[in-house]
Amino acid sequence: xxxxxxxxxxxxxxxxxxxxxxxxxxxxxxxxxxxxxxxxxxxxxxxxxxxxxxxxxxxxxxxxxxxxxxxxxxxxxxxxxxxxxxxxxxxxxxxxxxxxxxxxxxxxxxxxxxxxxxxxxxxxxxxxxxxxxxxxxxxxxxxxxxxxxxxxxxxxxxxxxxxxxxxxxxxxxxxxxxxxxxxxxxxxxxxxxxxxxxxxxxxxxxxxxxxxxxxxxxxxxxxxxxxxxxxxxxxxxxxxxxxxxxxxxxxxxxxxxxxxxxxxx
Amino acid sequence: xxxxxxxxxxxxxxxxxxxxxxxxxxxxxxxxxxxxxxxxxxxxxxxxxxxxxxxxxxxxxxxxxxxxxxxxxxxxxxxxxxxxxxxxxxxxxxxxxxxxxxxxxxxxxxxxxxxxxxxxxxxxxxxxxxxxxxxxxxxxxxxxxxxxxxxxxx
Numbered sequence: 446x447x448x449x450x451x452x453x454x455x456x457x458x459x460x461x462x463x464x465x466x467x468x469x470x471x472x473x474x475x476x477x478x479x480x481x482x483x484x485x486x487x488x489x490x491x492x493x494x495x496x497x498x499x500x501x502x503x504x505x506x507x508x509x510x511x512x513x514x515x516x517x518x519x520x521x522x523x524x525x526x527x528x529x530x531x532x533x534x535x536x537x538x539x540x541x542x543x544x545x546x547x548x549x550x551x552x553x554x555x556x557x558x559x560x561x562x563x564x565x566x567x568x569x570x571x572x573x574x575x576x577x578x579x580x581x582x583x584x585x586x587x588x589x590x591x592x593x594x595x596x597x598x599x600x601x602x603x604x605x606x607x608x609x610x611x612x613x614x615x616x617x618x619x620x621x622x623x624x625x626x627x628x629x630x631x632x633x634x635x636x637x638x639x640x641x642x643x644x645x646x647x648x649x650x651x652x653x654x655x656x657x658x659x660x661x662x663x664x665x666x667x668x669x670x671x672x673x674x675x676x677x678x679x680x681x682x683x684x685x686x687x688x689x690x691x692x693x694x695x696x697x698x699x700x701x702x703x704x705x706x707x708x709x710x
Numbered sequence: 711x712x713x714x715x716x717x718x719x720x721x722x723x724x725x726x727x728x729x730x731x732x733x734x735x736x737x738x739x740x741x742x743x744x745x746x747x748x749x750x751x752x753x754x755x756x757x758x759x760x761x762x763x764x765x766x767x768x769x770x771x772x773x774x775x776x777x778x779x780x781x782x783x784x785x786x787x788x789x790x791x792x793x794x795x796x797x798x799x800x801x802x803x804x805x806x807x808x809x810x811x812x813x814x815x816x817x818x819x820x821x822x823x824x825x826x827x828x829x830x831x832x833x834x835x836x837x838x839x840x841x842x843x844x845x846x847x848x849x850x851x852x853x854x855x856x857x858x859x860x861x862x863x864x
Contacts, residue, residue: 491713494716495716497720497723497724498716498720501720501724502719502720502722502723505723505726541738545734545738602724603723603727605727606724606726606727606728606730606731609727609730610726610727612730612734613730613733616738635737636774639738639739639740640740640765640774640777642738642739642740643739647739648734648735648738648739652731
């Protein structure tokens, strides 16, 4: 690294700060334009359905498989610990509460950032670098409406659904291991689960988390693509940033949301 | 045809997501669509409700018939006042029903067990169960046991 005088260092720090704040401002403006901008040419349901397919349906496989294995591992681990205390009946409620409150929304968001978020960033970044976005503007179609908005909405809609599917599959996988393999009594697995899971406290709060994560992950992914430096290095950096920022944002927000929801203060 | 398959799969995906949500609501959290209509409220005062929690179950002959709604301290008598939500189907509890706090297993969760009495009159909404048995506190039992063993040594 070249030698800098103290003044130059201060200038570098200032430039970095301005860059960060500028990026935040641009991302906010982009989001507002997409969500509340005037509907014009090039908007329509068929675009949204197409993106729902790419973002939602194609993510189903990874969500179902990881949900199944995470539920099975939770049941297995929970059983080996709980059996020492003679309370292996509680394995159902443990699996259900863990998945509903934490793992369902969080793991879905992390997988979604890796599977769909990175693809969104790369796709939009590539469109920008091959000047497809500028061409759209030239023929009078707003790329924010035609390209960005359907992808953003597809993310918002599909992630809570994916999270619900993840949780259901996980609970079913847990039942498979606990009941069919380890021999926990089926009635106490489901009975304890129903007795301890509260609809408002657990199911609704889990869904709220998942909606917030959907918003944050898709927003980051779409904005990183739209704002990237339009060359191959820029696209690869933007894709990396999407996964890193989205994962960090999800984990940080998860703590804040958990504290607000279950913190009792 | 390509678009049709795509739209069909998206429709299936949305349906699966909504079905999963419903399953979570109805089968996992035990939410009933009828709302609060199918239970009625009884009260019981206990000397000691240590270990009992809200949403704990209320059983009769081992069958779950309701749950603990609320636990408060009775202002005048300094007893623990427990509000029970009992299924509407169990509407024939005699007025001298006994409510006792028992433990599932040695160290498991505390729940309330009801045992029937012999009266002809039945408990109605907002009635109180007078015959109660408090929860068993392990430390008190050990204390008593120690006192007894000291006394016998004298």
